Amino acid sequence: MLYVKTPEEVLDLIKERFTPLDKTESVPLSRAIGRVLAQDITACEYVPDFNRSTVDGYAVRASDTFGCTDAIPAIVQVAGEILMGQSAELLLQAETCCVVPTGGALPDGADSVVMVEYTEDYGDGTVGILKSVAPGDNVIFRGDDVYPGKVVLQKGRVLGAQDIGALAAIGQIAVPVRQMLTVGVISTGDELVPPEEVPQAGQVRDVNSPMLEALLTAFGAKVKNYGIVVDDFDKLSEKIRQAVSECDMVLISGGSSVGAKDATCRIIESMGELLLHGIAIKPGKPTILGMVADKPVFGLPGHPVAAYFITRLFALPLLGRLMDRDMTAYAVSARLAESISANQGRAQYHCCRLEQKNGEWIAWPIRGKSGLITTLAGADGYFCIDRDCEGLPRYAEVQVTVSMGE
Secondary structure, eight states, X not given: OOXXXXXXXXXXXXXXXXXXXXXXXXEEGGGOTTOBBOSOEEOOSOXXXXXXXXXXXXXXXXXXXTTOOSSSOEEEEEEEEOOTTOOOOXXXXXXXXXXXXXXXXXXXXXXXXXXXXXXXXXXXXXXXXXXXXXXXXXXXXTTSSBOTTOEEEOTTOBOOHHHHXXXXXXXXXXXXXXXXXXXXXXXXXXXXEOTTSOOXXXXXXXXXXXXXXXXXHHXXXXXXXXXXXXXXXXXXXXXXXXXXHHOSEEEEXXXXXXXXXXXXXXXXXXXXXXXXXXXXXXXXXXXXXXEETTEEEEEEOSSHHHHHHHIIIIIHHHHHHHHTOOOXXXXXXXXXXXXXXOOTTSEEEEEEEEEEETTEEEEEEOOOOTTOGGGTTTOOEEEEEOTTOOEEOTTOEEEEEEOTTO
């Protein structure tokens, strides 16, 4: 018999029993993509370090342009030109201007730039300005982007390409990140054969190992695949003991139910502490979570869809907790394309495809049993039906969590 916890209780348990591991390192900027930032990054300089133009044109004092029009241009004297990459060493006087390129420095005294399209070159050292500008127009001022003391990136962030650019801008060439944690993956079952083998009668290919390995790798973990272990208490015990000694977390798929040959629960309990056996969720009710040598060990259902959802909903948040990683989930509002029923008493998760129609998202549920891997393939995301709900009607609004692979 399973004494189940709600999904919310499981997530609370993870927060209570597990804390971030003190494993950090410094990596070069070129290898920081996809890593979890270990501390806040605070700027020590200004970016940009000078006032610069955002257009090709003329740096001016904005007050010299007030009231000008095509018919009555403001005529100013060209005081000089600043080339790209050069410092501005002149002081702009009233009723003068300076030629500047996009990204070029502004001379002292200038507070705006007039686009070249709104000027006339008279060929005698003067130009006519046909459209007035306000102070700050077409200018990025010193420190507009970054200034000393500003927190540029917060710890826990998974660094993307845009973050690498920001780090480069402030000269952060050594990046403090969390060490990549290692997760052991074990598949159990007498019926399993590796994906490269042709199954015989009563056999199936091992779907979970490569699926979980891909999911964990995309999340930023190292994966150690221990292959397939038959339904034998001693052999599985030996493999779990080895995985715990070599990894930061272990996922065992199969053997989590209460059948005579489902040994995972008994093994975890004999080696450490059993934290839960059963979650009020569909798919994935017979899930196990324990601690062995102070390391989390999950017993996942053998059905691929159930194994996927349990990993996505609970194992990855636990791994994120150990990595001190930001686990913000991104969802879009969508309307159901068709009604869908649910089993009251368990939170029920459904994969779906998303389609944009008439300016809103439409969610098409992908129907299938938890043993059918194709209910995951091609999905754009998933939504949840609350445990106290018997189903949702067509056009009901749902929150679809996107990016199935993360």
